Amino acid sequence: MAAGSSRSPADLARLRLGAGQVALWWLGQAGFALRAGGTTMLIDPFLSSGHNRLVPRPFAPEQASGVDAILCTHEHIDHLDGDSLPALAAASPDARVVVPEPIVSQVTDLGIAPERIIGAQPERPVELGGVTVHPLPACHGVDVADAYGFGRELSQGRYRFLGYVVEADGMRVYHAGDTVVYEGIQDWLLRYPPDVALLPINGRDHYRESQNIVGTMDHREAAQLAAGLDVGLLVPMHYDMFAINLGFPAHLVDVIQRHYPDLAVMLPDRGRPFVCSAR
Amino acid sequence: MAAGSSRSPADLARLRLGAGQVALWWLGQAGFALRAGGTTMLIDPFLSSGHNRLVPRPFAPEQASGVDAILCTHEHIDHLDGDSLPALAAASPDARVVVPEPIVSQVTDLGIAPERIIGAQPERPVELGGVTVHPLPACHGVDVADAYGFGRELSQGRYRFLGYVVEADGMRVYHAGDTVVYEGIQDWLLRYPPDVALLPINGRDHYRESQNIVGTMDHREAAQLAAGLDVGLLVPMHYDMFAINLGFPAHLVDVIQRHYPDLAVMLPDRGRPFVCSAR
Amino acid sequence: MAAGSSRSPADLARLRLGAGQVALWWLGQAGFALRAGGTTMLIDPFLSSGHNRLVPRPFAPEQASGVDAILCTHEHIDHLDGDSLPALAAASPDARVVVPEPIVSQVTDLGIAPERIIGAQPERPVELGGVTVHPLPACHGVDVADAYGFGRELSQGRYRFLGYVVEADGMRVYHAGDTVVYEGIQDWLLRYPPDVALLPINGRDHYRESQNIVGTMDHREAAQLAAGLDVGLLVPMHYDMFAINLGFPAHLVDVIQRHYPDLAVMLPDRGRPFVCSAR
Numbered sequence: 077m078a079a080g081s082s083r084s085p086a087d088l089a090r091l092r093l094g095a096g097q098v099a100l101w102w103l104g105q106a107g108f109a110l111r112a113g114g115t116t117m118l119i120d121p122f123l124s125s126g127h128n129r130l131v132p133r134p135f136a137p138e139q140a141s142g143v144d145a146i147l148c149t150h151e152h153i154d155h156l157d158g159d160s161l162p163a164l165a166a167a168s169p170d171a172r173v174v175v176p177e178p179i180v181s182q183v184t185d186l187g188i189a190p191e192r193i194i195g196a197q198p199e200r201p202v203e204l205g206g207v208t209v210h211p212l213p214a215c216h217g218v219d220v221a222d223a224y225g226f227g228r229e230l231s232q233g234r235y236r237f238l239g240y241v242v243e244a245d246g247m248r249v250y251h252a253g254d255t256v257v258y259e260g261i262q263d264w265l266l267r268y269p270p271d272v273a274l275l276p277i278n279g280r281d282h283y284r285e286s287q288n289i290v291g292t293m294d295h296r297e298a299a300q301l302a303a304g305l306d307v308g309l310l311v312p313m314h315y316d317m318f319a320i321n322l323g324f325p326a327h328l329v330d331v332i333q334r335h336y337p338d339l340a341v342m343l344p345d346r347g348r349p350f351v352c353s354a355r
Numbered sequence: 356m357a358a359g360s361s362r363s364p365a366d367l368a369r370l371r372l373g374a375g376q377v378a379l380w381w382l383g384q385a386g387f388a389l390r391a392g393g394t395t396m397l398i399d400p401f402l403s404s405g406h407n408r409l410v411p412r413p414f415a416p417e418q419a420s421g422v423d424a425i426l427c428t429h430e431h432i433d434h435l436d437g438d439s440l441p442a443l444a445a446a447s448p449d450a451r452v453v454v455p456e457p458i459v460s461q462v463t464d465l466g467i468a469p470e471r472i473i474g475a476q477p478e479r480p481v482e483l484g485g486v487t488v489h490p491l492p493a494c495h496g497v498d499v500a501d502a503y504g505f506g507r508e509l510s511q512g513r514y515r516f517l518g519y520v521v522e523a524d525g526m527r528v529y530h531a532g533d534t535v536v537y538e539g540i541q542d543w544l545l546r547y548p549p550d551v552a553l554l555p556i557n558g559r560d561h562y563r564e565s566q567n568i569v570g571t572m573d574h575r576e577a578a579q580l581a582a583g584l585d586v587g588l589l590v591p592m593h594y595d596m597f598a599i600n601l602g603f604p605a606h607l608v609d610v611i612q613r614h615y616p617d618l619a620v621m622l623p624d625r626g627r628p629f630v631c632s633a634r
Numbered sequence: 635m636a637a638g639s640s641r642s643p644a645d646l647a648r649l650r651l652g653a654g655q656v657a658l659w660w661l662g663q664a665g666f667a668l669r670a671g672g673t674t675m676l677i678d679p680f681l682s683s684g685h686n687r688l689v690p691r692p693f694a695p696e697q698a699s700g701v702d703a704i705l706c707t708h709e710h711i712d713h714l715d716g717d718s719l720p721a722l723a724a725a726s727p728d729a730r731v732v733v734p735e736p737i738v739s740q741v742t743d744l745g746i747a748p749e750r751i752i753g754a755q756p757e758r759p760v761e762l763g764g765v766t767v768h769p770l771p772a773c774h775g776v777d778v779a780d781a782y783g784f785g786r787e788l789s790q791g792r793y794r795f796l797g798y799v800v801e802a803d804g805m806r807v808y809h810a811g812d813t814v815v816y817e818g819i820q821d822w823l824l825r826y827p828p829d830v831a832l833l834p835i836n837g838r839d840h841y842r843e844s845q846n847i848v849g850t851m852d853h854r855e856a857a858q859l860a861a862g863l864d865v866g867l868l869v870p871m872h873y874d875m876f877a878i879n880l881g882f883p884a885h886l887v888d889v890i891q892r893h894y895p896d897l898a899v900m901l902p903d904r905g906r907p908f909v910c911s912a913r
Contacts, residue, residue, distance in 0.1 A: 091632070092373045092374045092375065093373050094371045094372050094373035094376065094630075095371045096371065097373065097630070131616075308624070308627060308629075309629070316612075316616075325608055325612060326605040326606070326608040326609040326612065327605070329604055329605040329608045329622060330605040332622070333595075333604060333605065337410075337595075337625075338624050338625060338626050339624060340621070340622065340623050340624035340627065340629065341621070341622045342619070342620070342621045342622075343608060343611070343619065343620045343621075344619050345587070345617050345618065345619035346616075346617060347617050348587060348619065348634060350587075350588070350619065350632070351373075351376070351630055351631070351632045352630070353370070353629070353630045355627060
């Protein structure tokens with residue numbers, strides 16, 4: 077499923093995709109470039125060079141032309157990167173920016189024009205070219221003090237942390253954002269059953285929470301969630317960007333081999349897109 | 356890259372593949388169904404129900420209609436399965452059978468018509484519909500007593516153990532068969548640089564060899580070979596079919612995370628095909 | 635450090651221990667037999683044959699002669715096994731039974747004589763022959779509904795879940811019971827710095843909690859806790875007894891190799907005791 081070497085999101089438009097196919101390019105951490113339905117989007121692009129990142133950015137934000145939409149799942153720097161978003165928005169001046177509605181002002185504060193920004197909430201699908209984006213709740217926290225919840229208390233009742241199911245041409249990709257597995261997540265997802273699930277695996281624990289690192293599901297939960305959804309492919313993400321919050325993809329593979337031998341898992345190259353088809 | 360649920364190889368013809376794409380379906384052990392260039396082939400299908408197999412066969416040989424070619428890399432039962440090959444050949448009566456030239460008689464002895472059989476050797480590409488198959492040497496053994504070599508002493512100087520690079524529409528898939536990494540394997544492969552490498556990971560050791568289990572490359576060698584070839588995707592295979600010869604795909608992932616973080620690896624579902632594109 | 639094959643706790647008295655040495659015998663799950671200071675104790679012995687245990691009991695409770703003390707950390711069946719405790723108490727009629735004070739009545743309800751029972755609480759060391767036991771809080775739950783806490787609301791302010799530091803002849807072994815890592819656990823432990831830490835590794839997650847399985851620290855937290863205490867040896871426990879609550883000791887080893895390469899870890903045989911010395 078490798079699909080050519082890419083230097084920038086604009087290269088994705090040159091891929092020859094069949095009907096019902098999506099090209100995905102892992103940018104490290106929770107960042108993905110996605111091409112589907114004639115639309116190129118970035119989800120949670122973390123493209124600034126600092127912040128003690130362990131994995132180099134795949135391209136500078138200034139190089140990111142050809143992007144139709146930028147989706148951010150929540151306000152943490154590795155998901156909504158204020159240091160690179162203005163340059164990214166300038167490089168792709170037609171790109172819409174989709175963020176949870178309660179944090180729209182954080183994007184306008186960066187100088188992005190308000191008319192480019194879409195405030196997303198669950199049950200309000202967003203149409204972007206040939207793609208429909210279904211926002212759904214993520215259970216996380218701005219800080220450990222308010223975790224784990226949907227951030228509604230901080231946000232006039234609106235959901236502050238989101239995941240997105242991106243649907244194009246009969247194919248659905250679920251990007252979980254940062255979420256623990258919560259009561260009801262499966263019901264949300266069964267409204268738009270994903271073919272591919274991009275799930276965090278690095279988990280949460282006392283020591284990381286003591287440093288105000290709000291956690292996510294771990295590799296065991298990611299495997300069980302994906303198996304319960306009968307996805308065609310699980311792609312683990314959100315690990316190995318920061319020394320303080322590593323993950324162990326091999327542990328995911330162990331869990332899958334032991335418990336869910338019929339679940340396909342892909343550990344992508346961060347330098348090349350790959351192509352997925354509907355299951 | 357999941358690409359629909361399949362019940363038999365004939366289902367592969369319904370996949371909508373883009374240009375330069377190949378559909379692969381892992382059948383367990385070294386078995387793959389492959390669809391490319393309008394051609395459906397089975398490589399090393401191990402479809403008999405006995406032999407203490409740990410993983411059920413995905414379909415019975417009688418169900419395997421729609422196959423254009425059956426490729427076997429060598430004579431061991433999990434690669435050339437004499438118990439199921441006649442039924443398979445009957446279910447797809449137009450299928451050609453490609454095996455190393457020195458073991459053609461093993462196929463005719465099963466009652467397969469000689470005109471259906473192609474005896475393969477390195478440097479003699481085989482054209483099968485829209486696909487070109489490049490045979491290349493594998494270094495293995497019929498028994499531990501004659502391992503590790505190319506089987507030429509047993510075979511009037513001809514190669515008895517093969518791998519195949521399947522090429523269609525500018526995309527190449529390497530099925531290694533059972534081979535250790537040998538001096539020169541990379542040179543052979545650089546003649547037809549693969550986009551995808553299907554490599555054994557279960558290795559070899561004293562105890563298994565004491566039981567006459569001839570070995571293969573292990574997970575470390577598979578990772579290093581794939582990285583050296585700069586493949587777009589590594590798919591481990593040839594493990595977990597027999598209790599006596601298990602493998603540890605998580606250990607492959609550990610090696611990749613530690614040494615080759617830019618190498619993509621896929622652990623496929625044995626129930627569904629997936630689609631690969633040229634790197 | 636293996637020290638002979640044992641059939642029953644009485645065999646431990648025959649080990650020739652040097653000064654400052656402790657013999658430990660893992661009985662599966664959180665169960666250990668321990669010999670130190672001329673005293674033989676069982677901690678969390680789970681010796682009934684049912685309950686869908688995956689690992690056979692090492693001996694029947696009727697065979698457990700020679701025991702001086704039985705310590706239970708909390709009331710769950712795999713720690714305080716009401717099905718086997720009466721037979722165990724009968725086989726070692728001089729054995730004292732040490733349990734958290736709020737659950738003493740659960741032991742008398744089994745017909746164990748009250749004068750044999752010691753209700754334990756933190757900051758009240760228990761002397762048992764040549765051994766001093768320091769109880770300290772564990773943070774757990776009777777049910778998920780009351781987790782994670784010390785059970786004081788259910789127990790007139792007293793600690794319902796305990797760990798024990800067993801001290802003999804200058805050597806200390808910490809048995810964590812079932813606990814998550816909580817704020818303050820390290821301070822408790824630094825009062826009696828352990829040479830050896832017996833820690834659960836199976837963790838907690840949404841799916842297990844949904845089935846009312848109250849969790850513990852996971853393998854990452856266990857490694858970090860042990861490293862922070864600079865123990866001489868970490869022994870993981872509390873995994874692989876029940877299909878519903880497995881653990882992955884290899885994942886602990888991975889974390890130690892990556893982050894704490896100077897931390898010794900031992901995965902004991904469940905059939906033989908081993909000897910530890912003070913670090």
